[in-house]
Amino acid sequence: MAKYILKRIAGIFIVLFVVMTAAFFMMRLMPGGILDGVEENLSADMRDLIYAKYNMDKPIWEQYLLFLKGIVTEWDWGVSLKLYVNVSVWDILAERIPITLYLGFLSLLISVPIGIAFGTLAALKKNGIVDHAVSFLVVLFISIPSFVMATGLQYFVAYKWGWFPLIYDDSLPRITTTFLPVLALSFSPIATITRYLRAELSESLNSDYMLLARTKGLTRVQATMRHALRNSLVPVVNVIVPAFISIMGGSLVVESIFGIPGLGGITVRSINVADYSVTLASLIYYTLISLAAILLVDISYGLIDPRIRMGGSKDA
Amino acid sequence: MKHTSKKRKTRFMCMLLLLALLLSGCGGSPSGDGNGDNEGGNTSAEGDYEGYYKTYLTASIATMNFLTDADGTSTELYSRSGLRLYNYVPDGNGGASLEGELAVSDPVCLDGDAGTTWEITLRENAKWQNGDAITADDFIFSMQTALDPEQLYTEGSKAANGLVEIQNAAAYLEQYAPGNSPVSWEDVGIKKTGDYTIQIITEYKTNAEKIKQHFNMPSTMLVHQATYESCWDSSHAVNSYGSSLDKYMSCGEYILTEWVTDSKYVLEKNPDYVHADLIKLPGIVYRVVADNNTALELFLQGELTQVALGSAEIENYLQDPRYMSDPPLQQLNVLINNRNTDNNGILNNLNFRKALFYATDRESIAALRNAIPATYILGTKMIVDESGTTFRSLESSSAYLPENYGYDPEYAKECYDLAMEECGLTSLNLTVIFSESSPNQRPIAEYIQTSWKEIFGDSFTLTLDPKPTTVAYSQRKGWTSNPNSYELAIEGYVPVDNILTDALKFYTTGYPNANEYNNNERVDALYQEAVYGEQALNDNDYLISLVQQMEQILIYEDYITCPVFEIPNAWLLDEHVQLPVTERVPGGGWMTDYAEFVTE
Numbered sequence: 001m002a003k004y005i006l007k008r009i010a011g012i013f014i015v016l017f018v019v020m021t022a023a024f025f026m027m028r029l030m031p032g033g034i035l036d037g038v039e040e041n042l043s044a045d046m047r048d049l050i051y052a053k054y055n056m057d058k059p060i061w062e063q064y065l066l067f068l069k070g071i072v073t074e075w076d077w078g079v080s081l082k083l084y085v086n087v088s089v090w091d092i093l094a095e096r097i098p099i100t101l102y103l104g105f106l107s108l109l110i111s112v113p114i115g116i117a118f119g120t121l122a123a124l125k126k127n128g129i130v131d132h133a134v135s136f137l138v139v140l141f142i143s144i145p146s147f148v149m150a151t152g153l154q155y156f157v158a159y160k161w162g163w164f165p166l167i168y169d170d171s172l173p174r175i176t177t178t179f180l181p182v183l184a185l186s187f188s189p190i191a192t193i194t195r196y197l198r199a200e201l202s203e204s205l206n207s208d209y210m211l212l213a214r215t216k217g218l219t220r221v222q223a224t225m226r227h228a229l230r231n232s233l234v235p236v237v238n239v240i241v242p243a244f245i246s247i248m249g250g251s252l253v254v255e256s257i258f259g260i261p262g263l264g265g266i267t268v269r270s271i272n273v274a275d276y277s278v279t280l281a282s283l284i285y286y287t288l289i290s291l292a293a294i295l296l297v298d299i300s301y302g303l304i305d306p307r308i309r310m311g312g313s314k315d316a
Numbered sequence: 317m318k319h320t321s322k323k324r325k326t327r328f329m330c331m332l333l334l335l336a337l338l339l340s341g342c343g344g345s346p347s348g349d350g351n352g353d354n355e356g357g358n359t360s361a362e363g364d365y366e367g368y369y370k371t372y373l374t375a376s377i378a379t380m381n382f383l384t385d386a387d388g389t390s391t392e393l394y395s396r397s398g399l400r401l402y403n404y405v406p407d408g409n410g411g412a413s414l415e416g417e418l419a420v421s422d423p424v425c426l427d428g429d430a431g432t433t434w435e436i437t438l439r440e441n442a443k444w445q446n447g448d449a450i451t452a453d454d455f456i457f458s459m460q461t462a463l464d465p466e467q468l469y470t471e472g473s474k475a476a477n478g479l480v481e482i483q484n485a486a487a488y489l490e491q492y493a494p495g496n497s498p499v500s501w502e503d504v505g506i507k508k509t510g511d512y513t514i515q516i517i518t519e520y521k522t523n524a525e526k527i528k529q530h531f532n533m534p535s536t537m538l539v540h541q542a543t544y545e546s547c548w549d550s551s552h553a554v555n556s557y558g559s560s561l562d563k564y565m566s567c568g569e570y571i572l573t574e575w576v577t578d579s580k581y582v583l584e585k586n587p588d589y590v591h592a593d594l595i596k597l598p599g600i601v602y603r604v605v606a607d608n609n610t611a612l613e614l615f616l617q618g619e620l621t622q623v624a625l626g627s628a629e630i631e632n633y634l635q636d637p638r639y640m641s642d643p644p645l646q647q648l649n650v651l652i653n654n655r656n657t658d659n660n661g662i663l664n665n666l667n668f669r670k671a672l673f674y675a676t677d678r679e680s681i682a683a684l685r686n687a688i689p690a691t692y693i694l695g696t697k698m699i700v701d702e703s704g705t706t707f708r709s710l711e712s713s714s715a716y717l718p719e720n721y722g723y724d725p726e727y728a729k730e731c732y733d734l735a736m737e738e739c740g741l742t743s744l745n746l747t748v749i750f751s752e753s754s755p756n757q758r759p760i761a762e763y764i765q766t767s768w769k770e771i772f773g774d775s776f777t778l779t780l781d782p783k784p785t786t787v788a789y790s791q792r793k794g795w796t797s798n799p800n801s802y803e804l805a806i807e808g809y810v811p812v813d814n815i816l817t818d819a820l821k822f823y824t825t826g827y828p829n830a831n832e833y834n835n836n837e838r839v840d841a842l843y844q845e846a847v848y849g850e851q852a853l854n855d856n857d858y859l860i861s862l863v864q865q866m867e868q869i870l871i872y873e874d875y876i877t878c879p880v881f882e883i884p885n886a887w888l889l890d891e892h893v894q895l896p897v898t899e900r901v902p903g904g905g906w907m908t909d910y911a912e913f914v915t916e
Contacts, residue, residue, distance in 0.1 A: 031794075032786030038470045043486070045493035050468050079554055085379035087559045095577060159613040166614055167605060170576045171364055256606050261376075261578030265606075269375065274786055 005299065012291045019287045023280055024067060028060045032274040034081045054081065078277035083270055089281040093263065097285065100251060100262035103178060107185040107247045112240065114186070115193025119236075120229065122194065123201035134194060141191035146250035150184035150257045167259035181258045185250050189243035196239045200232035234301065241297045245290045365582070365601045367913060369893070370621045372605040372614070376578040381558030382534045383462055383469035391534065393602065394558075396583055396909050397566035399450070399538050401436060401531035404904030405591055406896035412904050413702070414528050417568075417590060418442055418450065418538070423516070423527045431521035431853075432483075436531075438512040443588045444540055445566040452508040458539040459506045463489045467555065471535035479530040479815070481519040482506060520848050529815075532903065540565035569595055569909050579604055594896075596912030615888055622893075622908070625886040627685040627755065633888060640889050642900045643697035643706070644882035647690055648756055648808045650676070650748070650764065651792065651877055655799040655833045659746070660739040663803060668735035669875035675728035675771045676764060678721040678880055684759045687881035689721040693819050693867050695882050699902045700816065700860055707816065710860065716868050725771045732772045745777040749791055750806040752782035757806040760880050778804075795833065808883070812903075816863045817846050823870050834876055842866045 034054065035047060042050070051057045055066050070076035077089050084092050122134040157180060158166045169177050204210065205228050213223040255264035263282055270278035377390035382398065403417035416422070416439070423434040442450040461467075462475040463485055476485035483505025491499045505517030516527060530536065539557065543565045547557040558564045561575040569591070570583035584599040586592065603619075605611040608626050615623035625633060633639045652672065654664040662668045678689035688696065698707040707713050718724075736744065748764070750757035765778045783791065794801030811819035821827055823834045824843045846852050846862040853859075870876045889895075896910040 030787070031790030033790070035470070036786055036789050042470065042473050043490065045490040045496065046468065046473055049490060049493050050470070053468055083376070083378055084559060085381060085384040086554050086556045087379075154610065155613075159617070162617070166610055166617070166619075167603065168579055170579055257610070259579060259604050259606065259610075261576065261604075265376075265578065272784070272786065 005295070008295050008298070012288070012295065015291060016284060016287055020280065020284055021064070023283045024064055024276075025060060027274075027276050027279055028063065030274070034274060034276075036274060077281055080270075080275055080278045082273045082275040083266060083278055089277045092266065092278060093281055093285055096261060096263040096266065099178075099260060100248075100255070100264060102174075103182055103185060103251055103255070103260065103262065104244065104247050106178070106182050108189065108240070108244050110182065111186045111189035111193060111243065111247075115190045116197055116229075116233075116236075118190065118194040119197025120201060120224070122198040123205060124224065126198075126202055131198075134198070138191040138194050141187040142195070144187070146184050146188055147253040147257060149187050150181060150254045153180045153184055154257060168261065178258075178260065181251075181254050181260055184254050184257075185247045188246055188250065189240075192239050192243050192246075193236060196236050197232055200235050201228055204228035204232045237297055237300060241290075241293050244293050248286060248289060365599065367597070368582075368599045368601045369597050369908060369911060370601045370603070370619060371908070372603045372611050372620055372623075373581075374604075374606055374608075374611075376604050377581065379558045380564040380572065381469075381539075381555075382537055383467075383471045383475075383539075384558075393572065393581055393583065394537065395534055395568075396570045396600065397564075397568045397572045397586075398534065399442065399567040400534070400536055401438075401455075402528040403532060404901055404907065406594060406907055406910050410896075410898035411704075412897050412901045412907055414525075414532060414903070418455070419531075423524045425524070426515070431523065432518045434516045434518070434522075434524070434527050435509065436514050436516065436527075438514065439590055440512050441588075442590060443567065445571050445586070448540075448542075450538065450567060451511050452514050453511075454538050454541065455514055456506065456508050457541045457544075458537065459504075460501060461539045461544060462535055463504065465489055465491050474533055475535040478533050478535065480516075480522045480526050483517040483519050521850055521853060523853055526853075529903070538567060540567070570600060573599075594910055596910065600909065612888075615890075621890045623888050625888060627687065627883070630686045630884065630886045633886070636888065638888040638891050640887050640906075642885040642887075642906075644688055644695055645697060645885045646808045646810045646883045647693075647695045647879060648760060648806060648881055648883065649877045649879045650760065651802075651805040651807050651832050652875075653795050653799075653802050653804070653832055654876070655795055656803055658800055658803065659744055660741060662735060662739045662741060662744065665735045665739055666875065667731045667738065669878075671728045671731035671735055671772070672768070673722055673728075673871075673875050673878050674724040674731065675768050676878055676880060677723045677725075677767055679723065680767075681760055681763045682881040684763065685756055685881065685883065687756070687883055690879040690882045691717050691722040691871070692879060693823075693870060693877070694816065694863065695811070695819075697902070698811070698816060698819075701856060704899060704902065707860070707863070712860070713864055713867075716864070716872060718872075728771055729773075732776070736775065741775075743775045743777075744772075745779065746803045747779040747781050748804040748806060749781045749783055749788050749802050751785040751788045753785055754806075754808070756808065756883055758782065760806050806880075816859060817843065820846075820863065820866050820870075823866075823876060832876065834870075834874070836869060836874060839866050839869055842869075 034056070035042065035050060048057065055063050058066070067078070070078065079086050079088055080092055118134050118137075122131045125131050154166060158164045164180050165172055165177050201224075205224065207228075210223055210228055213227050214220070218226070251260075251262065252264040252268055254260075255262045256268060259265075263285065266278060267282040267286075269275075270282065371392075373389060373392070375389050377393060378384075380390055380394050380397075382390075382394045399418050401417060401419040402414050404412045405415040405417075406412045418438050420437045420439055423436045425431055425433070426435050427433040438450070438452060438455065444450060459475065462469060462472045464472070465488060468489070472489050473486065476482055476489050484499055484503045485505065487496070488499040488501065488504045490496055505515075505519075507515040507517070509515050518527075543563060544555065544557045547555050547559075547563050549556070556563055561572060564572060566572050566586065569586060569589050571586045572581065573584045574580065574582035581602040582599060583602075585595050585597065589595065603614070605614060605620075608624065611620060611623045612625070612629065614620045650672065652663050652669055654669070656663045678691065681687075682689040692708070694707050694713075696706060696708045699705060700707050700710065736742070748761050750761050752758070761780050761782075765780055768778055769776055788805065791802045792805045792807060809819070809822075820839075820843060822830050823836075823839060825835045825837075825840050842862050842865055846859055846866070851858050852862060871879070890913075892913050892915070893908075893911050894914045896907050897904075900906050
């Protein structure tokens with residue numbers, strides 16, 4: 001198991017390196033630059049001097065080597081040049097990651113039990129009115145993007161009804177001020193988990209071992225909870241990772257809508273204003289989170305279903 | 317069995333702990349300390365900051381270091397918490413004037429007619445937020461920092477030669493450019509002559525008003541030496557001054573007291589400020605609200621004191637007593653890249669540019685955005701004197717403007733046919749680039765796509781090419797290295813409203829970042845005369861006539877660009893707010909920092 005995890009971690013580093021390299025070149029090749037918007041007031045000398053100061057007068061491959069050298073020798077990922085001028089990108093990230101993670105994990109924490117409950121209910125009442133109602137909601141939640149949900153919630157729940165603040169307000173309890181963004185981010189994963197679990201559980205409920213469990217004297221609920229649900233959860237775990245990654249993706253826009261001081265807002269803005277260091281660092285962060293989430297889920301298979309062994313060789 | 321139960325309990329406890337961590341916020345606010353004591357259904361922080369002016373920023377502030385604030389996101393914050401030699405102060409009669417802020421009085425000329433050496437006396441009672449006295453050393457250090465040739469602050473250029481050219485300042489700043497000679501700080505025309513007196517030496521003759529305006533620019537504000545020096549990184553290469561509350565020192569009208577990154581910034585009245593008696597507000601709260609509609613909703617909920625209105629919203633609030641409007645701040649033009657060699661160089665054909673100008677139905681396009689049709693370069697907000705007379709209100713400035721906002725489809729068609737013949741073309745397909753996120757640029761592009769085709773006939777096609785703002789910007793500026801980088805583009809610009817020549821600098825030969833090529837010696841000579849000529853310095857009517865001549869040549873002889881409309885600037889202001897000025901002060905705005913709340 002340990003060997004398997006180490007191999008996977010090594011793989012993560014390789015993927016990170018590839019993503020970092022690709023992102024570096026893509027961003028530098030994109031139009032726009034650090035002096036967009038201020039060039040008008042600079043002389044040609046001044047402009048050239050500023051480009052030289054940040055090594056932007058050099059060929060891109062040389063800029064890349066210097067960037068790598070900075071990371072390897074001094075763990076220097078650079079400073080923000082536009083969004084938070086002269087602040088180390090890791091300081092920028094460190095300040096914002098907690099709230100972004102908070103939104104992501106809380107959404108997931110809400111989505112998983114609700115999704116499991118809805119999925120179970122729909123499977124148990126298959127083809128009944130409850131199932132149809134759940135299926136309708138699932139279609140609705142999947143087809144409406146989180147940022148549209150966010151805008152709708154903001155308008156109706158916050159503005160029209162005044163139940164929650166319109167935007168993030170640090171003077172209110174965090175759970176109050178982030179309730180709507182968390183809710184907006186939760187709809188899609190709830191729908192995804194519900195859909196998968198309903199399908200898996202419907203199949204399990206008709207399987208032979210359920211019949212055996214019932215004949216052993218277990219009630220339908222006992223049999224479902226102890227056997228069918230447990231077996232159906234293994235494939236569902238597979239969708240939790242994409243669901244989490246989708247939450248993180250959704251938070252890029254939802255954070256901006258609600259003015260959440262997280263990483264999502266600055267990732268979008270850093271791309272718009274060509275703040276290379278910030279974009280690169282946040283891309284690395286999102287990649288790392290996604291890869292780590294996948295690894296965690298792979299490891300958790302063994303916990304959910306002890307029959308699954310990770311990292312074993314074929315002849316073992 | 318007992319072992320399994322223990323494992324379950326452990327798992328359950330872990331889950332509970334995780335949930336508790338999440339609900340408690342796992343890490344707290346990014347900065348600042350919310351008291352979190354609101355209860356039961358009160359979802360607004362309305363009760364806090366009683367009597368404060370509540371406004372918003374559309375993006376988080378980049379830095380409080382005004383020397384590096386490329387995007388101007390924090391202008392309001394540092395303008396209100398920083399100190400400069402001169403600043404706009406309400407006169408008590410509904411107006412405002414540029415008065416000494418750190419300076420005691422107007423600059424005094426020491427060399428008579430030469431007009432290049434100026435002495436300024438500083439107040440002796442000015443203080444930093446921490447109580448440190450402000451002396452001439454602070455000013456010298458601030459200017460030295462602005463012009464630091466190693467840090468190369470983008471705003472340094474403005475400090476060197478924004479409105480007056482300070483002797484050797486630009487040379488000092490750019491001394492490390494290849495081919496430039498070393499310049500010592502002692503050679504720069506900024507001197508300390510006493511603990512509270514400084515001397516400014518300019519390259520060219522200037523006047524007191526220009527000196528005052530120059531030292532009203534944020535790039536000349538004070539930097540606190542001890543704080544600045546504590547902000548160097550270990551290699552002394554990067555300085556993070558202004559990047560957080562503890563890395564900034566206030567000394568202006570207000571003191572920056574709260575900084576919740578990306579969310580909220582609070583300024584509180586500075587009792588030691590030189591004009592503190594005129595400040596009525598206890599403070600100003602800035603929230604970060606990126607979306608205009610959200611800002612409007614916050615205003616309607618009473619959580620903001622003012623809100624800007626988008627063009628689409630203006631009509632809904634025209635009769636509202638809270639409605640306020642300013643002279644338009646931004647003008648949109650269709651740029652014509654006359655260096656483009658495609659289509660046999662038709663964009664460099666004068667008749668073709670004329671055709672585009674007269675084929676543009678500005679009135680109809682402007683109506684789409686509740687805007688003001690424009691057939692000029694200098695917008696309606698440009699003022700010509702201290703009394704606030706606008707350039708466009710002068711009879712001599714409107715005399716040369718065409719009727720019907722320059723819309724003459726028949727003449728446009730004649731010019732088009734002539735141009736096509738001169739360039740040997742039978743059909744023409746042009747592309748117009750514009751910012752996809754701009755609410756004003758797309759309507760122009762879509763309208764001209766249809767209307768120009770109706771006027772010019774089937775031989776003409778205009779393709780729309782919406783792009784991300786930065787991409788459109790780079791493509792527009794790219795003509796210097798690639799003449800065919802774009803054909804037509806829609807662009808907006810915001811000139812400084814009290815400097816007549818500001819908008820015209822873009823059309824002088826050799827201006828490094830022009831949108832389109834221009835090489836008209838007459839315009840260059842007129843610009844030189846307007847900016848540096850002695851007569852223009854002392855005779856405002858003469859300066860106005862020079863500017864009028866330039867505008868006429870650029871628009872009605874060269875047809876160098878195709879103006880379309882000016883965007884109105886409308887906003888809503890809480891009915892309980894009384895502003896200190898009755899009209900927007902050019903250079904000073906509405907001076908909301910001096911506003912007060914009145915009960916009736």
